[in-house]
Amino acid sequence: MLAEQPELFSSHDAPIPSTGHLHSFHTQLLKWVGNKQKQADSIISYFPRSFGTYLEPFLGSGGVLGTLAPEKAIASDVFLPLIEIWQTLRANKDLLKRQYADRHALISVLGKREAYEAVLKNFNERPNGADLLFLCRTCYGGVVRFRKDDGYMSTPVGPHSPVPPGSFDRRVDIWHARTSGATFLHLDFADAMGLAKKGDLVYCDPPYVDTQSILYGAQAFSLDRLLDAIEVCKSRGVRVALSIDGTKFSGKKICNVPVPRGLFAREESVLVGRSMLKRFQMDGKTLEAHEVHDRLLLTY
Secondary structure, three states: OOOOOOOEOOHHHOOOOOOOOHHHOOOOOOOOOOOOOOOHHHHHOOOEOOOOOEEEOOOOOOHHHHHHOOOOEEEEEOOHHHHHHHHHHHHOHHHHHHHHHHHHOHHHHHOHHHHHHHHHHHHHHOOOHHHHHHHHHHEHHHOOEEOOOOOOEOOOEOOOOOOOHHHHHHHHHHHHHHOOOEEEEEOOHHHHHOOOOOOOEEEEOOOOOOOOOOEOOHHHOOHHHHHHHHHHHHHOOOEEEEEEEEEEOOOOEEOOOOOOOOOOOEEEEEEEEEOHHHHHHOOOOOOOOOEEEEEEEEOO
C-alpha cells in the first residue's frame, strides 16, 4: 500500500508581502544563470502545505526564496561575495543601491565595456559583493564563470544595457520586503543543511553535474556529499526537494545522474526552457533544439 502523500503547497497559503501577488512576481534582483524564478511557481507547487523553517543552501539568485517569501528562512551559499550582496540587502538596502549606482555611473564616463572591465579587474584582485552585483547584472547572460587555472571571473560583458539605478532601487525595495524572514549565511551546504530541524523544508538547487563545471564553486562540488546530507536530513524528519539534471536537447538527451534507491519518494519534471549556458557557449545562437527539463526529486 502506498503511503499517504502530504498535502501540497498552494501559493495562496504563503505569506504574501505588500509588494505584490505571488504568481505575478518576476522581478529579478540578480541576473544569474540557472535562476529558477520562472520555474518557482511550479517547484513550489510540490512543496508541503506547511513546514517550519525554509532552508535554501545553494542560494544563487534566490528565485525560489523570493517567490515563496517564507515567514522564516535560512538562505546560504558557499560563495562569499554572493552572500555579501544578500547580507547587505537585509542590513542596509540603501547601501546596496549606492553600490550599484556608483559602478553604473562609470558607464557614462568610460563606456559600458570599459566600465565592466574596470570593475571586473577590481573584483578579481579583491573579490567582493559590491563589484559582483554590478558584474552579474552586466555580464553575458548572468554567467558568472571562472577560469579553472587561477579562479578569475572570465565572463565577457553582455550585449544588453544593465538596468538603470532607479529601476534597480525598486527591485531592491521589493526583494527587501520579500526576504524579510530570511537570515543569510556564508556556509557550505552540508553545514547549512545541518541546521534543519524536524518539520523544516530544504530546497536544493546545486551546480548541475552535466553542464555547470565552469560556474563558481562547481569544480569542488560533490553530488555524493549532497546525497549523504539529504539522507541525514531525511532521517531527522526534514523534508528535502532537489532540482537536478533531467533532459536536454528537447528530450533527446537524458542526464542519467545516479541517486541512491529509496532516498527519494517521488520524482517530478519541471520545464526550464532553453539553456542560457548553452547559448553562451555557442556564442549567442538561438537554440530551438536545446529545451531543458529538470528533475525535481522529493523525499516525501
